[in-house]
Amino acid sequence: MIAIIGAGKMGEALLAGMLAKGHAPGDVLVTEPRVEHAGELRRRYGVEVVPAQDAAKRADTLLLALKPQDMLALLDEIGPHVGTDRLVISVAAGLTTAVMESHLPAGVPVVRAMPNTPALMGQGMTAVAGGAHTGAAHLDRAEQLLGTVGEVIRVGEQHMDTVTAISGSGPAYFYFIAETMIEAGVAMGMPRATAQKLVGQTITGAAAMLAESGEHPVVLREAVTSPGGTTAAALRELERHGVRTAFTDAIEAARDRSRELSGS
Ligand SMILES: NC(=O)C1=CN([C@@H]2O[C@H](COP(=O)(O)OP(=O)(O)OC[C@H]3O[C@@H](n4cnc5c(N)ncnc54)[C@H](O)[C@@H]3O)[C@@H](O)[C@H]2O)C=CC1
Numbered sequence: 001m002i003a004i005i006g007a008g009k010m011g012e013a014l015l016a017g018m019l020a021k022g023h024a025p026g027d028v029l030v031t032e033p034r035v036e037h038a039g040e041l042r043r044r045y046g047v048e049v050v051p052a053q054d055a056a057k058r059a060d061t062l063l064l065a066l067k068p069q070d071m072l073a074l075l076d077e078i079g080p081h082v083g084t085d086r087l088v089i090s091v092a093a094g095l096t097t098a099v100m101e102s103h104l105p106a107g108v109p110v111v112r113a114m115p116n117t118p119a120l121m122g123q124g125m126t127a128v129a130g131g132a133h134t135g136a137a138h139l140d141r142a143e144q145l146l147g148t149v150g151e152v153i154r155v156g157e158q159h160m161d162t163v164t165a166i167s168g169s170g171p172a173y174f175y176f177i178a179e180t181m182i183e184a185g186v187a188m189g190m191p192r193a194t195a196q197k198l199v200g201q202t203i204t205g206a207a208a209m210l211a212e213s214g215e216h217p218v219v220l221r222e223a224v225t226s227p228g229g230t231t232a233a234a235l236r237e238l239e240r241h242g243v244r245t246a247f248t249d250a251i252e253a254a255r256d257r258s259r260e261l262s263g264s
């Protein structure tokens with residue numbers, strides 16, 4: 001039995017993705033304190049919504065998807081019901097396995113995972129790192145579970161704040177670019193629906209080329225950039241406005257915020 005504790009944006013994406021990939025609703029418990037949302041989850045997915053302590057007593061794998069700021073109080077609440085035969089997987093940004101372990105009984109295995117919202121479409125990217133009490137079987141279990149909603153890689157925990165900044169937050173950067181491109185088209189007089197279609201399929205096509213060609217993005221970009229043409233004119237403006245530096249600084253800020261959240 002799996003329990004998803006905290007079914008907000010990320011928890012619900014994982015829930016929906018897992019059910020779509022064949023997990024039976026009867027094998028998944030959910031804890032969600034927002035009463036109205038809990039009712040919606042019951043109706044939409046046919047899962048049982050229970051208090052956190054019940055979820056902790058009944059499930060062998062606990063997938064924690066609360067905000068980092070709420071996590072330690074939750075661990076203190078469920079800790080007495082979590083034995084060393086369970087697996088705790090947290091997707092919270094920043095929180096280290098060591099901090100979480102210190103709020104659970106000694107020896108409870110904790111995996112720190114960082115998924116992203118495309119998990120909802122079975123296209124997630126998740127990185128996992130083990131803590132002091134996780135063995136190969138625990139990481140295999142986490143990888144198998146999160147692998148139902150996309151790809152999984154294992155990293156050393158020292159890389160998890162960088163993972164969070166790149167792939168955890170990453171979808172938002174692409175949505176930001178998409179939004180900006182759509183607005184540019186609209187500003188030039190194009191109907192919004194047309195701009196949205198052009199941008200959506202351009203991102204999908206570019207992503208497919210990147211994924212399937214195996215080429216470095218620089219090579220793919222050069223193939224778009226005709227000598228003396230439109231792309232060169234556009235890229236010159238992006239460089240003039242420091243967009244490359246802005247992205248690097250943005251990703252560093254996300255990494256630093258993730259580190260700060262470890263003290264939640
Ligand atoms: N949104 C995203 O793209 C990603 C989020 N995460 C992580 O997922 C976690 C949740 O983030 P979001 O889903 O964005 O936030 P959210 O605010 O949408 O979801 C948090 C959920 O936890 C529930 N909750 C609050 N207290 C609770 C308690 N005591 N017991 C059970 N549930 C409780 C809330 O009602 C809410 O539904 C965070 O730790 C975040 O770092 C990780 C990867 C990506």
Ligand SMILES: O=C(O)[C@@H]1CCC=N1
Pocket residue numbers: 093164168169
């Ligand atoms: O914004 C956040 O803090 C979470 C973690 C990664 C994506 N969303």
